[in-house]
Amino acid sequence: MIGALIARDVRRGFSGAAWLPIAFFLLVATLVPFAIGPDARLLGRIGPGILWIAALTAALLPIERLIEPDRADGVLDQLALHGAAEESVAFAKMVAHWLTFAPLLLVAALPGSALLAMDGRSLGRTEIALAIGTPGLAALAVAVAAVIAGLPRAGSLAGLLLLPFAVPLLIFGAAQALALEAAVSLLLTAGAPFVAGAAIRATRT
């Protein structure tokens, strides 16, 4: 059931607008040189941080599609009746969300780094940091999506909830303290299914 759910969510992710967060990611990377001027040295220095900000906003975009449609359509109820624990469902959704946005993001970081005049070494380190940090980001997105499912104006609430929790990932990711970043990412990935599972159960009142 869980494997089928991952496959289904990945299919839905790609059949929907999977390119939209990526376009958003590149758009942010494009806007920065316009905003601060075409100074290659300055851009190269702040590039990794900008890519992280862009990745955060890109992870935030699909958040309303992660849990809410399945709650409203009874899919979460049916999964529970089929014996799937809410935590397993949340974990499946994390895996599927990561698969639909992270690999594309890592590819999009290539043109993104060119726009920000980053050199090869800096790009390589940022790619590794993004690869380590995105599972934590996906976990956070699913947990927040479950907490806001069914609430009015959930979209704006999502940003307020997600961004503060993403700060440690951002700090260690942009500073390329990879061991600490991996620890934060692991903590989020391990904790998020339980938060999301409890939130899904709490929507059934």
Next chain:
Amino acid sequence: MKLLLRFDDVLLRRGGRQLFEGLDLALGPGEALQVVGPNGSGKSSLIRLAAGLLRHERGVVERAPLALADDNVALDRELQLCRALRFWSHRPEPAMEALGIAHLADVPVRLLSSGQLKRAALARVAASGVTLWLLDEPLNALDADGVDRLNRIVGAHRASGGAVLAASHQPLSGDWRLVDLAQ
């Protein structure tokens, strides 16, 4: 006789309001039970409680593996009907045949009418292969042919040892025991 669903002295509160208390139910193989009562009396809540999707405050609820059809169709809207049903069961074809939607197998779920969606939800339950069916307002949006087919699959399910708990304010044809939540 092994019971498929049992409520013993159950109290259910929702949003601070008590819907029913001291409710006893027993449903064995081959039996069918209809929950009746005015709007807002807790019929759907009883169904969701039986499904384990709501928590009761007092009493005991025991249930066998079950399938539920309520207002939520739980089928992927962008998929063809047959593929969408296959997410929940490996062989939905006989159930689609029984509910008269076999010819819609290749039609995307989002294009179906509300009556066809109701039939699809009932087909999902019929294809589940479990003994206990929970149906919330199964007659909503069904035409005369749909009602006829519903009665037939319920009859066949009971004849093969299954049980059905349905909530409906309209009378269901056949031999149903009634639980009235108005009392």
